């Protein structure tokens with residue numbers, strides 16, 4: 168029923184194929200081994216280190232591994248985000264009472280793993296009470312806990328000294344290729360190995376980035392009707408140091424408030440990216456946690472930036488570029504509701520636009536036919552499409568007749584959600600019609 | 616079997632069930648032998664296309680298609696030049712315009728190459744070619760309908776002044792638009808203007824009642840009210856919904872069916888997005904609009920129109936309502952500043968509606 172006009176929002180492969188077993192997390196052999204050992208220790212009683220901290224760059228499997236371990240050990244998981252105000256409340260409460268089995272495991276059977284993600288971004292750095300409370304909980308806990316962070320030096324000292332470090336590193340190129348191959352296979356995509364190698368090389372160990380790139384390229388290819396992914400299709404990918412700089416920029420915009428260092432990052436990045444593109448990086452990586460009126464501060468500036476970009480394109484005057492790019496960086500930084508880690512996705516705008524244009528082509532053909540048949544303007548004809556598609560999906564007899572009246576072809580019938588039978592019936596009645604006409608001619612001939 | 620909206624179109628001006636006065640007057644003019652050039656104004660929900668259909672049938676009879684030409688100016692100008700150059704209908708005008716330019720350069724001995732034909736030049740050529748062609752059969756004239764004529768450029772409008780005079784004996788022009796202000800004065804003075812308002816709720820209900828009776832569809836009073844509420848009293852949308860539900864084999868239409876269907880065709884995305892934003896669920900609300908813009912290819916103009924209607928119908932205090940409308944006007948203005956190229960519009964417009972939706976979210 169859903170399939171008709173809305174081709175379902177494509178799921179993100181990074182989520183769809185997030186490994187659920189440690190052995191499927193590529194690279195990071197040492198880290199995985201340490202993690203597993205720690206997990207095993209819990210089965211033999213309380214280990215010396217009850218708290219781990221997983222530290223490493225974005226998109227290499229930290230969060231994934233923590234969850235995979237819990238799953239393998241059959242532990243329940245309670246995830247908290249350090250930058251969420253509630254976390255510090257919960258933790259304080261825990262610290263007050265016993266951070267022990269009772270509260271943390273919620274009375275449930277078995278173990279419960281507490282994951283504190285983004286531990287380098289504890290809500291309100293000045294929240295001393297919160298910090299102290301967390302430290303206390305880390306000291307007291309008799310349940311497994313994992314802290315996760317990109318940058319351990321942004322963690323509080325209490326967190327560092329009360330946890331054992333496991334370092335995550337960027338997997339090497341063949342390892343990333345392995346992850347890509349798996350996904351390509353599951354998606355039924357024919358991809359040449361050198362193409363995947365190129366994507367991996369470009370991503371320099373950022374697995375999430377590589378998977379996102381793969382998905383973007385595949386969508387592009389599908390729009391173009393190509394079946395195989397070749398090395399030459401892997402172009403236009405941002406270079407990895409460029410990407411690195413973009414992330415640095417996003418971090419500065421959303422996570423910090425330092426005018427001078429943002430200026431520095433921006434200066435490094437500017438030659439590599441047009442404000443047009445940067446806009447979409449920022450727009451699509453607004454922190455998950457902003458919602459409601461929180462979004463207004465950043466959006467105000469992004470909207471202004473869009474207007475400047477529009478002026479560039481209508482007037483050809485490129486001096487508006489610098490206004491645009493200042494709005495979207497300094498503007499957003501200053502007017503964000505709170506510090507919060509950005510998301511790390513490539514911009515989705517390209518995918519949106521290509522979906523729009525492939526839909527548009529099909530819609531246009533149908534619209535023109537409706538307009539021609541019924542003496543409608545194309546704009547009015549477009550309004551008819553959703554209804555038409557409902558009828559085609561639900562009433563075969565009527566569908567066949569409408570398809571004939573509108574002279575719809577097989578593709579168009581399918582786009583409107585009709586099934587193949589409609590087209591077959593349509594052809595059959597067409598043939599009958601023709602036969603009848605031929606018969607008529609013959610009989611006329613006989614008598615004439 | 617066809618769509619109900621099609622089946623129940625008046626097959627002549629005497630059958631018109633909305634805008635009867637205007638239809639009568641036109642009928643008289645036609646029987647006296649002369650249909651003037653027309654400007655027909657009205658919003659989308661004024662059901663203009665029914666009146667146009669009635670005019671064409673009255674003038675030419677059943678096979679009116681041979682003698683009318685129509686095009687959507689809005690669609691033409693929001694299509695990329697590259698696409699138009701390969702468009703089955705418009706392609707030839709690009710080359711014809713170029714030939715014509717060459718001829719003129721030759722004639723006056725101008726040492727210049729004809730260069731690439733612009734969308735505007737090709738469209739002028741199109742208008743000229745259509746205006747020149749002779750009527751078919753025993754008719755004295757043809758009808759040339761320009762839908763969404765608001766989008767005609769000044770340049771084209773000016774060239775129409777002469778064209779209309781030159782071919783007025785064989786071609787009658789009908790300009791369809793929302794408000795005649797967007798046409799230059801000289802064109803307005805050449806035409807007879809008909810303003811169509813939205814049919815009243817009573818008229819719509821009466822007609823829908825008649826149709827459901829004839830089609831043997833059972834719909835009770837409350838359900839009909841609900842239907843009109845969901846569609847903002849839009850006659851065509853209402854009739855289409857009845858049509859779909861009937862095609863699904865429903866003899867008796869229930870309120871639940873209507874709700875379910877309006878969800879399926881994203882008719883309620885407009886309302887839901889505003890309601891979500893007002894609840895602080897801004898991201899959900901943005902997603903609903905992304906779906907309309909990037910999957911259904913809804914135009915921003917329609918988005919704003921629908922939001923305006925939605926806001927009018929919301930049960931919230933009038934201060935908040937005023938605020939929402941005011942901010943919507945700002946959004947409208949901002950969108951006007953975007954480049955006309957549809958791709959660019961889609962690319963840059965997103966942050967604008969994101970800003971709007973977050974601006975109406977509670978602090």
Ligand SMILES: Nc1ncnc2c1ncn2[C@@H]1O[C@H](COP(=O)(O)OP(=O)(O)OP(=O)(O)O)[C@@H](O)[C@H]1O
Nearest residue numbers: 181184185192193225226227228229230231374375
């Ligand atoms: N080592 C890996 N093996 C397989 N897939 C991976 C690996 N690392 C990352 N991925 C893919 O990338 C996605 C994101 O990974 P994950 O959430 O574990 O990153 P992270 O290290 O926690 O990054 P961040 O610091 O940004 O939170 C996963 O859903 C998975 O699809």
Ligand SMILES: [Mg+2]
Nearest residue numbers: 229230231284
């Ligand atoms: Mg993570």
